[in-house]
Amino acid sequence: MGFLRVLFLLALAVISVIASQHAHAQVTAYAVGQGAVNSVEVGVEVRASVLGRCGFATGGAPTGTIDQADFDQSGFTKDFAIQLNCTGASRIAISSANGGMANAVTGGTGYQTKAPYNVALYVAADNGTNASATCAAATLAAGGSCTFAGTASTATGLRLSGASTKANGSYLRVSAPAYTGTDTLAAGRYTDTLSITVSVSP
Amino acid sequence: MMAPTILISNRIARAALVLAGMACAAPAMADEVNQIAIYGEVAPRCWVAHPMKVTATNATVQVTPARAICNQARPVLLTEVRMIDSDGALIRRVPAAADQATSLSTRTALEIVVTPQL
Numbered sequence: 001m002g003f004l005r006v007l008f009l010l011a012l013a014v015i016s017v018i019a020s021q022h023a024h025a026q027v028t029a030y031a032v033g034q035g036a037v038n039s040v041e042v043g044v045e046v047r048a049s050v051l052g053r054c055g056f057a058t059g060g061a062p063t064g065t066i067d068q069a070d071f072d073q074s075g076f077t078k079d080f081a082i083q084l085n086c087t088g089a090s091r092i093a094i095s096s097a098n099g100g101m102a103n104a105v106t107g108g109t110g111y112q113t114k115a116p117y118n119v120a121l122y123v124a125a126d127n128g129t130n131a132s133a134t135c136a137a138a139t140l141a142a143g144g145s146c147t148f149a150g151t152a153s154t155a156t157g158l159r160l161s162g163a164s165t166k167a168n169g170s171y172l173r174v175s176a177p178a179y180t181g182t183d184t185l186a187a188g189r190y191t192d193t194l195s196i197t198v199s200v201s202p
Numbered sequence: 203m204m205a206p207t208i209l210i211s212n213r214i215a216r217a218a219l220v221l222a223g224m225a226c227a228a229p230a231m232a233d234e235v236n237q238i239a240i241y242g243e244v245a246p247r248c249w250v251a252h253p254m255k256v257t258a259t260n261a262t263v264q265v266t267p268a269r270a271i272c273n274q275a276r277p278v279l280l281t282e283v284r285m286i287d288s289d290g291a292l293i294r295r296v297p298a299a300a301d302q303a304t305s306l307s308t309r310t311a312l313e314i315v316v317t318p319q320l
Contacts, residue, residue: 071242187246
């Protein structure tokens with residue numbers, strides 16, 4: 001009996017709450033002159049957060065080309081300056097289209113049609129901190145193991161912990177020594193494309 | 203008919219909340235993408251990896267074969283015979299294939315040139 005009484009009281013309480021909400025929802029506002037209530041005030045709590053904006057500063061994106069003749073004998077090195085415009089921590093990632101400089105010709109036994117090279121990344125923050133890493137281009141291809149391989153996101157890429165909004169000497173360096181591989185590098189034109197992305201990093 | 207203002211307000215509020223939620227829930231991806239192109243050229247060439255080495259003694263002659271490498275699939279071989287007189291001056295230089303009927307001088311060298319076929 002006691003249990004049934006408690007159950008009954010609980011049911012009454014629930015009905016009472018529903019009824020009160022229903023009554024509240026039925027408050028209707030009418031046009032002026034058409035009813036007593038002309039406006040209803042509804043409180044809406046809106047919460048939102050805005051992530052820091054991060055990108056390359058105007059004119060600060062690494063861009064351009066390098067074209068080196070007889071690079072198998074001379075090697076090459078070139079720096080591409082970077083200026084970020086990130087109001088907070090950021091990540092930079094790089095992907096290589098070919099995982100090395102690739103030649104379109106068909107290779108054969110004893111010949112190599114993909115030339116290795118290295119990519120170094122150095123980024124500096126306004127507060128003096130910096131981050132750097134160097135990887136072989138082969139590790140920048142899809143699924144590569146380099147620490148900054150892929151497309152930048154909140155979890156992918158070389159992380160710079162501080163804001164960077166000035167010219168802090170950041171750069172991307174591509175380089176290769178003279179080729180010393182066992183297989184002969186086949187004659188021809190070699191090419192690769194690096195895609196550099198930047199993202200905020202909470 | 204009288205417009206129920208409260209219903210309109212609720213719809214706007216719901217839409218605002220949904221939009222705000224979408225903005226917050228969307229994963230932060232790369233904000234900017236930039237590309238640089240890397241080109242390089244390897245000229246066709248051949249080189250001697252190991253020169254021919256001839257070691258002659260009174261009893262035997264040992265020849266270590268030469269090895270030439272070309273970075274192109276179709277190298278050209280040119281073999282010439284150089285006949286030298288007793289003073290060391292070059293007398294004749296003719297393709298080896300055409301030299302079968304030619305009598306050789308006492309000092310003769312065989313020169314093999316390997317080049318890429320362009």
